[in-house]
Amino acid sequence: MAAGVAAWLPFARAAAIGWMPVANCPMPLAPTEKNKRQDELIILNVSGRRFQTWRTTLERYPDTLLGSTEKEFFFNEDTKEYFFDRDPEVFRCILNFYRTGKLHYPRYECISAYDEELAFYGILPEIIGDCCYEEYKDRKRENAERLMDDNDSENNQEGSMPSLSFRQTMWRAFENPHTSTLALVFYYVTGFFIAVSVITNVVETVPCGTVPGNKELPCGERYAVAFFCLDTACVMIFTVEYLLRLFAAPSRYRFIRSVMSIIDVVAIMPYYIGLVMTNNEDVSGAFVTLRVFRVFRIFKFSRHSQGLRILGYTLKSCASELGFLLFSLTMAIIIFATVMFYAEKGSSASKFTSIPASFWYTIVTMTTLGYGDMVPKTIAGKIFGSICSLSGVLVIALPVPVIVSNFSRIYHQNQRADKRRAQKKARLARIRVAKTGSSNAYLHSKRNGLLNEALELTGSTEDEQHTTKGTSLIESQHHHLLHCLEKTTNHEFIDEQLFEQNCMESSMQNYPSSRSPSLSSHHGLTTSCCSRRHKKTTHLPNSSVPATRLRSMQELSTIHIQCSEQPSLTTSRSSLNMKSDDGLRPNCKAAQITTAIISIPTPPALTPEGESRPPPSSPGHSTNISTTTTSNIVKVSAL
Amino acid sequence: MSGCRKRCKREIMRFAQYLLRLITGSLHTDTVEDEMEMATVRHRPEALELLEAQSKFTKKELQILYRGFKNECPSGVVNEETFKEIYSQFFPQGDSTTYAHFLFNAFDTDHNGSVSFEDFVMGLSILLRGTVQEKLNWAFNLYDINKDGYITKEEMLDIMKAIYDMMGKCTYPVLKEDTPRQHVETFFQKMDKNKDGVVTIDEFIESCQKDENIMRSMQLFENVI
Secondary structure, three states: OOHHHHOOHHHHHHHHHHHHHHOOOOOOOOOOOOOOOOOOOOOOOEOOEOOOOOHHHHOOOOOOOOOOHHHHHHEEOOOOEEOOOOOHHHHHHHHHHHHHOOEOOOOOOOHHHHHHHHHHOOOOHHHEOHHHHHHHHHHHHHHHHHHHHHHHHHHHHHOOOOOOOHHHHHHHHHHOOOOOHHHHHHHHHHHHHHHHHHHHHHHHOOEEEEOOOOOEEEHHHHOHHHHHHHHHHHHHHHHHHHHHHHHHOOOHHHHHHOHHHHHHHHHHHHHHHHHHOOOOOOOHHHHHHHHHHHHHHHHHHHHOOHHHHHHHHHHHHOHHHHHHHHHHHHHHHHHHHHHHHHHHOOOOOOOOOOHHHHHHHHHHHHOOOOOOOOOOOOHHHHHHHHHHHHHHHHHHHOOHHHHHHHHHHHHHHHHHHHHHHHHHHHHHHHHHHHHHHHHHHHHHHHHHHHHHHHHHHHOOOOOHHHHOOOOOHHHHHHHHHHHHHHHHHOOEEOOHHHHHHHHHHHHHHHHHHHHOHHHHHHOOOOOOOOHHHHHHHOOHHHHHOOHHHHHHOOOOEEEEEEOOOOOOOOOOOEEOOOOOOOOOOOOOOOOOOOOOOOOOOOOOOOOOOOOOOOOOOOOOOOOOOOOOOOOOEEEEEEO | OHHHHHHHHHHHHHHHHHHHHHHHOOOOOOHHHHHHHOOOOOOOOOOHHHHHHHOOOOHHHHHHHHHHHHHHOOOOEEEHHHHHHHHHOOOOOOOOHHHHHHHHHHHOOOOOOEEEHHHHHHHHHHHHHOOHHHHHHHHHHHHOOOOOOEEEHHHHHHHHHHHHHHHOOOEEOOOOOOHHHHHHHHHHHHHOOOOOOEEEHHHHHHHHHHOHHHHHHHOOOOOOO
């Protein structure tokens, strides 16, 4: 249990009064405090470091913790000082704020720890001084992005509700191909076909071999049928994929508007349009240009490649820088083109026929390409040409680092997300271990407690070392709370292995009992364990206990005899003997256990370790392995 | 149809603005700034002397309570999420969110969605230092979900299910579907004197005072602080 939450234990215990009127049996006694609870106060200030300042200094800001009467809650009468159990390092910054009026953010400090401290002392982060404000905001934004990624991936992975509709499972399979093998297969198949389609488009135009004639034919016309079949197959697959995605999308309207779907549509439309108008000669020219759009199929790869997606996302996020680049380039092009045109107007046979014609020269020069198809001949033209190329280098080089840094930031963010996903499993496992640790501590102490009572009852003086196990007061109070809950509901906590075993046994009991339904219904048998419930929820134990297992455990039969003293509980009797059908053992209002013969050493998980306690009111019958509780439930394994 | 047109216009405006920003190359404005306007709720409790007078705790006890409270909730108020998290730490095996929700409503006497330190102290004062009558009153208030003065079978069933949820799955004997319902039946048999299907506060207090177990268990947590 977290140390901070221990402070809430009194509250949880007080709230337990809400269970009292509902409970039917008396509650256990509360653990007494043998010594007066140690006050948390150590005679120190902020975790040991004493800070001294004037009272008026603090009262400069009356809406914070230190400046108002709220700090009286932390006053220690004995030592006449205020004690705060907080971080002394950060407190230094906070106190400096009172002294100088400027709040600074130390760079080495974790941003969330710092925010917590500020919240504790009642100081708004907006007061952070200009010197440290940028740093603070940057760190805060990074942290927020990190938390957002965490939450997103948590939501995605913990959203495994047991009942997802078919449509939802399909959508999840499409979006995340690692969910099932079928999705993975589909993913690879579509990827393969995209590649095939792109390669087909490329190879179609390669000249392959000469026809006995005069000219070389491209492969597309030579093997027209083969290429047509390939194209058809690819388009079939793409169409089916698109329709499936359209069906599975949670919001079809949004799906249609998304970029990927537009790419999909553009990739397959040319084929259908081609089918429709193959024979019309007039528009076949337009049809040919439509085939250009088939190259968009290569963009479908972006679903398969994360790097492409990052690139696309980078370009989108750097859109303003790119736009600025474009705009400034355009300005420069127009200026230089005009100048070059007028400079070269005089020379004869110049290629600079108009200003738009000079655009080509300007662009080629500014991007330092220099094809050389247009060169200035006049001296003025050459001078302006050189100025043009120099300025081109500058204008292009400036926005590029911004784009690069954006790309690297997004790329690293993605890498961090992957790393965090890998660490998440370990983190969840650790949390689960902590939780089971706490519940196991309770069960363990409960058994120890029963053992103590047993030893007291039988008056044995051995094993005294088991009796005194130093549990802290807080732990014993927590256990008392859980014990009260058990009493209220008349059920007990057990650990998971025992639970599984109970269910398995009861499912086995169920099996022959279904063969003799008359017997069970006649005697009002209700199986004590989870049989009914179990059948509803999981079919696994029934089905995973195959005949072989039953046969191997044929000799083992368990007799459940529950002796309950509370009239409110349904007294459930279940007895089962695979061999004999004599069914019921007489129930024990008198809390007796009749025959128990031999018990096969069951696997260690089934038996609680090494405790044996004769039921208090049974005379002399020996039971080898039994667990008893205050409601006298005895489980006996009999051969 | 007008909504559609308005939306269209808004989209066009946004697109035009986007184009303009693209052309003029103004840099991407930081949208994180907008989140700063979210008001952070901070609450300061009343003075120590005032709380001491209103509740039955001594100054020292109040100090201890406040330190724990403030540690978990630096902003001074508990909202329902934090409350559920804290409460679930005590019951690792089951799901205590439903019961924590009912508890939260019982503590949040002014129903403003958050429990301040005053609410907390007043509730604890009743539970730990109050008379048996006051405690029973508090319990009745907890069970009466819609606070209409009657406990119906449905309300009791909700409460009972919440309590049984806290036990979790791994119990012995295994929890059946109708265990809470049977428990509710028992409860009503005991408490509902005139058999009209609801339990009023007087029936509740009267029946509890007759039951020795309940009376004894009410005194159980006296020495909690």
